[in-house]
Amino acid sequence: MDTSQLLKGVLDVAVLAVLDQEDGYGYDVVRRLRSAGLDEVGDASVYGTLRRLYSAGALTSYVVPSDEGPHRKYYGINKQGKATLAESGKTWLAFADTMSGLLATPSRSEGRR
């Protein structure tokens, strides 16, 4: 199955989750998502998602001068973002649970819990 289709629905949650660990700039978020296993995540999708979440008020943003290159625009999660993450996280876990049940692979969903 094409993971990129699945990714579309959960990229918001994934980005929020990554930023919940630590603030990051665009490319940094891309790398962390990939190293977490979301290999197919597109750079543009991550940048676009960051922008949309920021516009929606779920993220804060600040510019940090960098020694080795251009100034970077960092994003951090705020209270609203955390609330969204908690809410979406719950939805996702319930959904994953349901899917796991349907696919009869209970071991994985139990592992998550």
Add this chain to the structure above:
Amino acid sequence: MTTGTTVARSHEARSYLDRVGAALADLPEEERADLLDELGTHVDEIAAEGTSSLESRLGTPEAYAAELRAAAGLPPARARGRAVVEALARLRAHRRRPAMTGPEEFLRSIRPAWWVLRAWVVVALLTWYAQPHWLQSLVVVPDVGPDGLSILALLAAVVASVQLGRRELRTATATWLIAWLNVVAALGLWPVLLTLNEAVHYGAYNDYGPRLARNPELPREGVFASGRQVTNLFAYDATGRALSDVRIYDQKGRPLDIGVAVEAREVTVDADGRAVPNAYPYRYFEPSVSGVAPAAAGSASMVVPPLLGVPTGSPAPTASATPSPSPTGGKR
């Protein structure tokens, strides 16, 4: 910043950015600049990794732009992927934009026109009351002195206004200035336009001063005295007696027709049956009566004293009363 690796962007990176920029051309400038700014840093970092070409790493610029739009929740330009298809779609979207995306986008698209207009309105307002004949002073190039200076002042104001509009100046003072400029120009627009309209339409006919002499005169029909149209001519002979049916010719021997109210005049005909348009005074039909006003209508109460040094009782020789019809004959 300290190392020069990312400051000098490669040709590849610049062209990639340009193409993404083109694919985002329909977005509001501020948003577009913001997106490109962030992408610039991104591209620089990828270039610094130096492993592969930008396109193999990020996809085509058009695909990148389309993905960015989709993820950022921005309206798609059109079918994604094909560069040509997208370029055409962008062109179409661009052309259709003012009508299709509502008043806000339309207003945004005519903002440059407003920048020029407000500069003009503000200069016009500044010069307006400073002039003695302010109604007349308000012309297309507001008058601040000699013509050359006026044009320069207007151009300077336009440049300043456009630069303010493009937010080339981002200081707090500039923002404050822009707000006031817009308010003043918006309030002043209507009176300034009305006055200009008036000045353009009626300026040439009013007696407001020497400026009028510069305005080209419109070609006019008829005879004018002190700027007012002559509607009739009354001739008196040397003794002060009113004459009727005096035929008057101009310097070239042409019958002088003062050219007014032709339909309200009684037609005079000569012995050959031709209409005589230059027999004065005209006999006008009274507006409410179907008859004809007396020949000396309008001058009945007028008393013209006889001239000095002219023998009374003997009018001018009759020969002069019948002017020669040909200009050559009249020449001496």
